[in-house]
Amino acid sequence: MKLFDPTSKPVERAVALAPRPASPRGLRLGLVDNTKHNSDTLLRKLAERLAARHRMTVTVTNRKRSPSHEVDEAGIAALRAQADLVISGIGD
Amino acid sequence: MSEIDEAADPAALIEAYYDAGWTDGLPVVPPSDASIAATLAAAGLQGHELLGEIPGRNTEVIAEKAAINTVMAGCRPEYMPVVVAAVRSLCDPAFAYHGPASSTGGSAMVLVVNGPIVKRLGINSGNNAFGQGHRPNATIGRAVRLIMMNAMNTRPGFLDRATLGNPGKYSFCFAEHDDDHPWEPLHVSRGLARHESAVTLIASNSLYQVYNQLAATPPPLLLCFADALANMGSPNLKGFNQTLIVFAGEHSDIVRAAKWSRADVQGFLVEHTRRRLADFKRAARIPGAVAAGDETTWRHIFERPDDILIACAGGRAGSWSACLPGWGNKWTRAVTTRIDDAGSSHGRQA
DSSP states (O other): OEEOOOOOOOOOOOOOOOOOOSOOTTOEEEEEEOOOTTHHHHHHHHHHHHHHHHOOEEEEEEEOSOTTSOOOHHHHHHHHHHOSEEEOOOOO | OEEOGGGGSHHHHHHHHHHTTOSSSSOOOOOOHHHHHHHHHHTTOOTTOEEEEEGGGTEEEEHHHHHHHHHHTTOOGGGHHHHHHHHHHHHSGGGOTHHHHHSTTOOEEEEEEESTHHHHHTOOOSTTTTSSSOHHHHHHHHHHHHIIIIISOOOBTTTBOOSSOOGGGTOOEEEOOSSSOSSSOHHHHTTOOTTSEEEEEEEESOOEEEEOSSOOSHHHHHHHHHHHHTOTTOSOOSSOOOEEEEEOHHHHHHHHHTTOOHHHHHHHHHHHOEEEHHHHHHTTSSOSOOOTTGGGOEEESOSSGGGEEEEEOSOSSSSEEEEEEBSTTTTSOOEEEEEOTTSOOOOOBO
């Protein structure tokens, strides 16, 4: 008798990564706030430290519709155009 | 697929599915070429067809994988159209799958089935509607969860981060009374025709049974619902919420006898499901100290009447109903999908 595999692997998609910055100094910083409690506070503190250490400047902040939703296309375009480095990924 | 030598012993085959990590903890029905083909055929599907996708998770649900899981769950082939409609609901952007599927809140995927398919398949809408004892109820909900685990990568500890989970995560499927109802059935209230069959999916991580044996009119009865839906431990108090309410027999009769419409019930609950801002602060559900005015400032739980979905199910006897708060402050929304049991299902709506 046969054993039937019920699983599916995630669909592989090619993703073109932006070039890594050679130096953190003076980068334009993008923030993605997923709306979880205190995520805005944590991101702001991070940005303050990065500004103090590396003279980074927050140039764009994206506040997602909810933690369940992706950053929308307009938000992605803004991050791509206005930031050299983006911080995301706030959990519980 | 692979061959196993122990197949002469059916239990060995079941064990092989355990060993592969493909079960929900209960034994599965080992599929065969014939059972998979029959399951696909019952929904008018080819194995390669795409049932839905979750782009943000690089997930695609292919019909053959859905059929394998449906057989494993113990479904008869004719249940497959219901499973397919439920999968399409999961993949609807309005449902926003990632949150309710992966949250620490551990939601059940609650399926309410309406329409002619209910009687044809024998889906229980009566006594013990949420409980054990009926094959379609037990296995259709189970198939959806197995598909989530196996075909949508939503495994406990990986992309299912439930802190406690709940027993409804094994299976949660019931039918609504279509012919013993104070109003039009749920799917009709959501835009479909009475002669159509449909599945309504809502993610809920709580099931509160609501008891009242003395109420003879709707207001005192509905105050019990309002209180249950606004308790300080409820997960979704800070933003507007969506919920499912299920009236059982005696409570349905109270509403029917008073000639209250669905809109009357929804309007009453929108008005009365609320807490004072001071309650939120004392319970640390909102930060800050109680300030002047907080004792008389009300926060309402529901924004709009149609955020309160109402279904009727359960036995005729007993003073019990239920409320199932939706997950996530409307980040996810209930989705109703038409079942096409002559072929694949279409016509989803949020």
